[in-house]
Amino acid sequence: MIDLLCPMAYRRETGEVARLLRxxxxxxxxxxxxxxxxxxxxxxxxxxxxxRAAQDAGCEGAILFAYDTTQRDLLDIFAAA
Incomplete structure (x- = not known):
């Protein structure tokens, strides 16, 4: 049984993110x-x-990932989402 899927749509182009999630x-x-x-x-x-593209593709939410945890603006980026 699968409770939740989290497809990792790591792309810079929003159209490609939407396509993968759809x-x-x-x-x-x-x-x-x-x-x-x-x-x-x-x-x-x-x-x-x-x-927004994830929501439009039918996702119930988004999980945000960042490889560089030393980014000074990381929390600001997450808050902006």
Whole structure:
């Protein structure tokens, strides 16, 4: 049994993020899905756009990832989403 899927749609192009998440939604229509998004340094507007794309693709939410935890603006980027 799968309780939740988190497809990791780590792409800079929002259209590609949306495509991947729509594909995941179609493959598992009855499973809870949260889109896995990358929080790129200095890309607040992009992250907001991708969170909206995840919602539009049928995800119940988004899980935000960042590889560089030394980013000074990391919390600001997460807050902006």
């Amino acid at each position: 594909k995941a939604r179609a493959a598992a229509p009855k499973t809870r899905i949260w889109g896995g998004l990358m929080a790129y340094a200095g890309e607040r507007a992009l992250l907001r756009e991708q969170v």
